[in-house]
Amino acid sequence: MTPLGHRDQVVLLGAGQASAQAADQLRRSGFSGPITLVGDEPHPPYQRPPLSKAYLVGAHNPDWLYYRPAQFWAQRAVTLRLGTPVEAIDRAAGVLRAECGSPIPFDRLLIATGGRARPLAVAGANLPGVHRLRTIDDVDGIRSGLDHARDIVIIGGGFIGLETAAMLISSGRQVTVLEAGPRVLGRVAPPEVSSAMAAIHAERGVDIRTSVTVTAIEASSGRLAVITGDAIFPADLVIVGIGITPEDDLAREAGLATDNGVVVDDLACTSDPRIHAAGDCAAVFDPGAQAYRRRETVHNAIEQARAAALAWAGTSQPYRQAPWVWSDQYSHRLQSVGGSEGADRSVLRGDQRRFSLFHFKSEQLIGADTLDRPDDFAAARRLLNGPRGMAVASAIDSGVALSALAPRQPMAKFERPFSA
Amino acid sequence: MTRMAFVIDLKRCIGCDTCAVGCKMENDVPASRHRLKVLDPLNEPALERPTGAYPELKQHWLPTMCHHCDDAPCVAVCPTRALWKRDEDGIVVLDKDRCIGCRRCEEACPYDALSFDAVTGIADKCSFCDHRLAEGKEPMCQAVCPTRAIHSGDIDDPESAVSRLVAERDTYRLGESSGAGPQIHYLKP
Secondary structure (H helix, E strand, O other): OOOOOOOOOEEEEOOOHHHHHHHHHHHHOOOOOOEEEEOOOOOOOEOOHHHHOHHHHOOOOHHHHEOOOHHHHHHOOEEEEOOOOEEEEEOOOOEEEEOOOOOEEOOEEEEOOOEEEOOOOOEOOOOOOEEEOOOHHHHHHHHHHHOOOOEEEEEOOOHHHHHHHHHHHHOOOEEEEEOOOOOOOOOOOOHHHHHHHHHHHHHHOOEEEOOOOEEEEEEEOOEEEEEEOOOEEEEOEEEEOOOEEEOOHHHHHOOOOEOOOEEEOOOOEOOOOOEEEOHHHEEEEEOOOOEEEEOOOHHHHHHHHHHHHHHHOOOOOOOOOOOEEEEEEOOEEEEEEEOOOOOOEEEEEEOOOOEEEEEEEOOEEEEEEEEOOHHHHHHHHHHHHOOOOOOHHHHHOOOOOHHHHOOOOOOOOOOOOOOO | OOOEEEEEEOOOOOOOOHHHHHHHHHHOOOOOOOOOEEEOOOOOEOOOOOEOOOOOOEOOOEEEOOOOOOOOHHHHHOOOOOEEEOOOOOOEEEOHHHOOOOOHHHHHOOOOOOEEOOOOOOEEOOOOOHHHHOOOOOOHHHHHOOOOOEEEEEOOOOOOHHHHHHHHOOEEOOOHHHOOOOOEEEEOO
16 A cells, blocks of 8 residues: 555544544654544544443543543644534545535545444334433433433443443442343353343342343333333333444445445455544454454454554554453453354353453463453453463463463563673 | 653662652552562562672662653553643653553553552553652652662753753663653663
């Protein structure tokens, strides 16, 4: 790929983690040309993870949501065009066509449009008091209704649902979680983790119902009623957290390859070499699954965006790191790296309340889930990203220190001997 | 613009660890964790391990903490901006409330400058004693050093004591080839 020229115009479509990272990396790489960051929300790039955690109950400094202070963008000569919905990517003309305002020309484009909250397809899903949780404005809407809410029903038992449940029951409310699958965290964690987290929530008083399908939401006497096959759950407020779908419509309509996301290679490049994609909207080929997969993680957004920016700057650094994710619930920290899909053996270290679970496939370590064992998480990530891996026997033998198997990067040495 | 830096005179350092103890007390650093370490030339905790033959024995030590790099690798990889470079004085700041314990900073830092809580994974590191700087005081490691080996100040101010020391003495920076721009300048022994 021809490196960026200093007159080339870079446009970052989307105002999330990936675009923020790409802008930062481009400037770090010495690119001094124009960068325009376009977002449909009115906010500069902000972090979504705190939205379902401390920010939800007002315990998070609002300024900390933003990746960078306001002056950062001006200092780095990054033009922000916020509150600017884009209706088309015109590849032939090399412009974005905004719903209002002039077209936005680009020589290189990063599509980082993220995902949209998956809608709940039942009657009553749009009633007042039924909220999704994806954006600052969504959460501000929830917060405005919390003062008068005692009974809260959360639809969806994934990370968002459980983090939300933890925050809300800790603030003194009655919380019920309705999960369609047979266990919570069923899409993102193995059964052992699901059981542990369900137990933690049950101890705090969260009413978790699994294998429950919501069929309707009704309003009655100023309250809501969540209807399932055989029960009715009264609620003052309902939060829907049933995953996201990729915002890949613009890419598809522009003729770029898509497959449940914008198809990219390990340099984050789409089927058009001028256009890259990163973050929740991007799908990369997973050789193990023989399918394109999206990774809805902060780490993925950062590293894909970094790979794109570096490629534009003339340095190809394929992104092949083990994905990782975290979730904070109460005082517990769940951290996962790699995956457990396809594992033929899992080895547990620790006990039911504080453990590490290492997953192996054909004797190869493929992932780890840790609950309140951050040292193991860090070691597992080093093992997965390094050349050595870990044998099953080492995982079983609790006398084997993972830190010895995966030593930390040595500190910079004395570069020359001291001589008096 | 101010750019705070440490200048450490290795000719004066006697490996007594008073800086490390002072740092721990000032910043309430838990046992088994550190913000500042004093190493011998084998990168191990300070030991009496002189070289040469009596009476021509030599021994040097290396106090090291966060190097408050110009282009800090930890800042570049931190996913939540818990680590950031403060424009007004160049200090690399850690907001613990934003730290998610992912330890990407640990992987990126060439100086082993961060330590981590065993349960939450939350990071800790040298803050340049910015709470003391705000009161017009020097960092605690500097304040307690019995041989006055540690200096701090604005390295961009040619009139500052640290700038004069760097100008007058032969210096080097640890891991300078990384390009990170570390801001601990060691005066050669």
